[in-house]
Amino acid sequence: MKKRISGLFVVVLAIFMLVLTGCQKNEAQEDRAEADIDWQMISPEKMKEVLEKDSASEYQIIDIQPKADYTKGHLPHSISVPAYPVDTEDLEKLVVDSADQFQDSDKPIYVVCPGGGGGAKRTISLLIDEGIDESRLFIVENGAKKWPYKEDSKLWVSE
Numbered sequence: 001m002k003k004r005i006s007g008l009f010v011v012v013l014a015i016f017m018l019v020l021t022g023c024q025k026n027e028a029q030e031d032r033a034e035a036d037i038d039w040q041m042i043s044p045e046k047m048k049e050v051l052e053k054d055s056a057s058e059y060q061i062i063d064i065q066p067k068a069d070y071t072k073g074h075l076p077h078s079i080s081v082p083a084y085p086v087d088t089e090d091l092e093k094l095v096v097d098s099a100d101q102f103q104d105s106d107k108p109i110y111v112v113c114p115g116g117g118g119g120a121k122r123t124i125s126l127l128i129d130e131g132i133d134e135s136r137l138f139i140v141e142n143g144a145k146k147w148p149y150k151e152d153s154k155l156w157v158s159e
Contacts (some may be wrong), residue, residue, distance in 0.1 A: 032086070032125035033118035042110060042138045044148050050110070051076060051155055060102055063112040064095070064119055065144055073150060073158045075112055075140075084113050086122035095123050099130035109136050116143035 042050075050059060061078035063070055070080045079101060083094040102109050109132070113119035120139040128134050140147075149155035 031118070031122075033121040035121070035125045037121070037125060037128065037134060039121060039124070040135075040138045041116075041141050043141050044146075047075070047110065047140050048149055048155060059108050059110060060105070061110045061112060062098070062102070062123065063144070064123055065112070065114055069114060069144065071159045073147075073156050074144065075110075075147070076154070076157050078112060081123075083123065084119045086119050086126070092122075092126055095126045096130060099127055099132065102127065102132055103130065106133075106136065108138060110138050110140055112140045112144050114143050114145050116141050116146070 056077040061075050063074050063078040063080050064084045064086060065074065065080075065082065066084055067080070067082045069084075070082060074080070079098070081094055081098045083091040086092060086095060109127070111120040111123050113123070116139055120143070124134075124137045124139065127137060147156060
């Protein structure tokens with residue numbers, strides 16, 4: 001009887017260890033939005049100045065909103081890469097596959113996501129991994145949902 005209980009205890013302990021190890025692997029995978037990067041933010045007011053004063057050839061905008069949201073409205077001259085929230089391998093691949101559009105330049109790159117947070121940070125993390133200089137990358141604060149200039153057709157494009 002003691003041998004059976006001991007054997008059962010060893011089996012239960014082994015299963016527990018496998019489950020625990022599996023959980024630790026998932027927890028060890030760090031969210032790219034938590035990466036140790038000096039996130040550069042640009043306020044809507046400053047972004048408005050860029051759009052009004054600079055030529056579109058002097059900057060790039062990557063908009064990661066889902067296609068339906070991008071169609072409802074986006075900043076002019078933005079490149080749609082519908083990868084939000086950039087939290088799966090497939091969505092990350094969309095960003096990585098678009099990176100070549102941004103590499104051969106020294107222009108600032110403004111990243112727009114729905115809320116100006118985690119999706120934009122994950123995008124920037126991936127672009128840095130693809131060799132884009134961190135100093136070129138900016139997050140548009142508060143994202144597309146809170147863009148305050150939606151009434152101005154020069155600052156907001158609806159399709």
